[in-house]
Amino acid sequence: MREQTTATVAAKDKPAPTRIASVRAKDNGWWWEAVDAGRLPIQRCATCQTLRHPPRPMCGECQSTEWDSIDSAMAGEIVSFTTLHYPQFPGYPSPVICAVIRLDEGVNFVTNLIDCEPEAVAIGQRVQGEIQTIDAKNTLPQFRILAAG
Amino acid sequence: MRSLSDASAVVGIGATEYSKDSGRSELSLAAEACKAALDDAGLTPSDVDGMVTFTMDGNDEVDVARALGCGDLDFYARVPYGGGAATGTLMQAAMAVATGVADVVVGYRALNGRSGQRYSAGVSGNLITGSLVHYGWYMPYGLLTPASWIAMVAQRYLHLTGTPREALFEVAATSRDYATTNPQAFFYGKPLTREDYDAGRKVADPLTLYDCCQESDGGCAFVVTTPERARDLRQPAVTIRAATQCSARDQEEMTSFYRDEIARTPEMERAAQRAYAQCGLGPDDIDAAVLYDAFTPTVLWQLESWGFCDYGQAGQFVLDGNLRGDGRLPTNTHGGQLSEAYIHGVNGILEAVRLVRGQSVNQPDKTINNVIVTSGSGVPTGGAILGRDA
Numbered sequence: 001m002r003e004q005t006t007a008t009v010a011a012k013d014k015p016a017p018t019r020i021a022s023v024r025a026k027d028n029g030w031w032w033e034a035v036d037a038g039r040l041p042i043q044r045c046a047t048c049q050t051l052r053h054p055p056r057p058m059c060g061e062c063q064s065t066e067w068d069s070i071d072s073a074m075a076g077e078i079v080s081f082t083t084l085h086y087p088q089f090p091g092y093p094s095p096v097i098c099a100v101i102r103l104d105e106g107v108n109f110v111t112n113l114i115d116c117e118p119e120a121v122a123i124g125q126r127v128q129g130e131i132q133t134i135d136a137k138n139t140l141p142q143f144r145i146l147a148a149g
Numbered sequence: 150m151r152s153l154s155d156a157s158a159v160v161g162i163g164a165t166e167y168s169k170d171s172g173r174s175e176l177s178l179a180a181e182a183c184k185a186a187l188d189d190a191g192l193t194p195s196d197v198d199g200m201v202t203f204t205m206d207g208n209d210e211v212d213v214a215r216a217l218g219c220g221d222l223d224f225y226a227r228v229p230y231g232g233g234a235a236t237g238t239l240m241q242a243a244m245a246v247a248t249g250v251a252d253v254v255v256g257y258r259a260l261n262g263r264s265g266q267r268y269s270a271g272v273s274g275n276l277i278t279g280s281l282v283h284y285g286w287y288m289p290y291g292l293l294t295p296a297s298w299i300a301m302v303a304q305r306y307l308h309l310t311g312t313p314r315e316a317l318f319e320v321a322a323t324s325r326d327y328a329t330t331n332p333q334a335f336f337y338g339k340p341l342t343r344e345d346y347d348a349g350r351k352v353a354d355p356l357t358l359y360d361c362c363q364e365s366d367g368g369c370a371f372v373v374t375t376p377e378r379a380r381d382l383r384q385p386a387v388t389i390r391a392a393t394q395c396s397a398r399d400q401e402e403m404t405s406f407y408r409d410e411i412a413r414t415p416e417m418e419r420a421a422q423r424a425y426a427q428c429g430l431g432p433d434d435i436d437a438a439v440l441y442d443a444f445t446p447t448v449l450w451q452l453e454s455w456g457f458c459d460y461g462q463a464g465q466f467v468l469d470g471n472l473r474g475d476g477r478l479p480t481n482t483h484g485g486q487l488s489e490a491y492i493h494g495v496n497g498i499l500e501a502v503r504l505v506r507g508q509s510v511n512q513p514d515k516t517i518n519n520v521i522v523t524s525g526s527g528v529p530t531g532g533a534i535l536g537r538d539a
Contacts, residue, residue: 019288021289022281022284022289023281025281054286079305079406080301080304080308082297082301083354084291085351085354086351087271089293096290108407110287110404118354134289140290
């Protein structure tokens with residue numbers, strides 16, 4: 001009986017589960033900080049202007065280590081997607097739809113599709129993203145399907 | 150020209166029982182599998198001077214060596230990228246023997262993949278491998294499991310090629326039918342009906358339960374030595390005609406989502422081309438295959454990569470019955486990882502050796518001169534061609 005009470009109290013005090021956030025290290029921390037500030041940046045080589053995502057310390061085209069970034073307009077097209085049913089993880093909606101988006105700037109980006117039924121998703125659909133605060137540990141770009149036409 | 154081809158041979162194979170709860174340590178599984186492989190070859194632990202395994206294996210070479218009672222080791226190597234390591238272990242062993250760095254190399258993989266850490270539990274909390282930064286691009290969105298990563302590629306492949314779901318069922322059903330006659334297989338005596346398949350729970354669209362391999366406990370090992378020494382041993386020698394590893398441009402571990410076309414596996418295409426080039430063989434010379442089957446669609450991709458059909462045609466190739474015992478390319482005759490056990494592809498190496506020796510429980514009714522065996526899809530991968538000693 002007493003154990004039960006303790007367990008109930010512990011469950012009440014336990015913070016709501018969150019999604020698993022990315023670590024922030026030297027090569028990716030700036031990107032997540034930009035997202036926290038409401039932007040979706042794309043790293044750009046300062047020497048040859050090639051865009052690259054995910055961020056990395058050297059340009060694969062010209063080997064320059066100088067870089068800056070542009071902000072994506074968060075418009076793009078669905079390259080592929082998967083609706084995840086099993087297993088279910090605490091802190092995540094279920095089902096959750098994940099997608100690879102080809103951003104109009106020309107790089108691919110992995111994200112969620114929101115506010116739609118899984119059956120309504122198709123490869124090639126146009127999407128628009130926005131930055132959303134998801135939980136205590138995650139602020140993420142999330143995308144919606146745009147109406148056809 | 151110097152070549153790796155036919156410069157070494159597999160002379161022994163061994164495995165523990167496959168189960169869902171071994172009740173013992175992974176080291177116990179590794180030691181037993183290695184001992185069984187040495188017994189099969191007619192060698193002893195004191196003959197061993199090299200070892201190779203996966204970076205994901207939990208058993209240190211020195212611990213396996215000490216458990217077995219080996220003497221001095223002159224070679225040890227590990228291959229990264231999960232199941233992408235499978236035939237990489239063969240390549241490392243072949244290179245060590247061909248160069249004289251070692252004379253007798255044991256390759257092993259032992260895991261409590263069901264009763265211990267399950268890969269389906271995802272990368273959350275306890276990363277399988279790779280960097281936290283890399284998985285940080287996927288974890289926050291929910292892409293946490295191997296099924297979720299492969300599903301993203303499979304969805305687009307099915308979309309581009311029009312491959313019907315029947316083809317995925319045929320891959321699953323073929324492996325299951327082979328398993329029904331393999332006493333080592335988890336699904337021994339249990340065929341898979343279309344009804345069962347359709348009733349399988351959704352996992353990661355388009356993958357459902359029976360598109361996914363099992364999680365298993367067990368250990369597998371093989372022994373590689375020189376062709377000359379191989380001829381004096383207990384079993385017919387199985388020569389390593391070719392062995393390759395390959396990571397292709399813009400490769401990530403499981404998440405190569407940034408290429409111009411993500412529904413391709415250029416790493417396997419290159420691994421295949423280089424394997425054929427190594428030994429001067431082509432698809433027409435291959436009599437059977439063991440294709441890494443963590444998920445049903447990956448079998449289709451590999452049939453294309455290894456040149457048995459064009460891109461997008463593998464669905465029809467399997468629907469024509471070509472993976473069956475009387476088909477063009479009997480494939481995964483042990484039941485594969487879908488239906489025998491998931492020992493990270495090394496149970497597949499063992500089956501490829503059996504096929505060349507003529508010892509498979511589902512031995513095709515034809516001469517088997519050359520067999521392909523591959524590593525995992527979606528990761529830096531590789532493949533090998535094993536053949537009869539001339």
